[in-house]
Amino acid sequence: DAGVIQSPRHEVTEMGQEVTLRCKLISGHNSLFWYRQTMMRGLELLIYFNNNVPIDDSGMPEDRFSAKMPNASFSTLKIQPSEPRDSAVYFCASRTGPSGELFFGEGSRLTVL
């Protein structure tokens, strides 16, 4: 079975540009999480969805960040406009239920110059 699939794996962009990160959940999973990983702050939960509905977005750093889940198997995380401090590895993860194991994608490494 395919795992969680993220794209792009690497993105280099200039400050002010729009960035869109994509995530495909494992088939049958109904919860989706976006995390950001940096050396300074470790892993931070940005937002999570349950059955396509955003449940908690309190981790989203500011209005420049937005996330959507247009269907049960796909999600996007958008940063507009991007800033150098957004440089990080962004992970999405999915699971089947409230106590199921979290399965992580391989991450999208974002560098904003």
Add this chain to the structure above:
Amino acid sequence: GNSVTQMEGPVTLSEEAFLTINCTYTATGYPSLFWYVQYPGEGLQLLLKATKADDKGSNKGFEATYRKETTSFHLEKGSVQVSDSAVYFCALSKAGGGADGLTFGKGTHLIIQP
């Protein structure tokens, strides 16, 4: 709120040494506890978990025991290998479950030298 504290890294050991990575947590009630491992260039993978006090999670020679009295979930392995070199994350989920994310520690980078 919930929080997880791990020992600072990097931790450098020789092959076949005994490993302990400390993890303590702050949470209300009885959360579930996890250890995840991240190999270079990859996402996190579940290593082991424990869902109630005194439970012991184990996998691939690693063990951790849920200690409610000390709010700890220390990771141990009797004889480490070079292939165990990775970053290890301790995490907890909210007591009673629920569709929430995990709270992670900052990670401990483990380096095993031949």
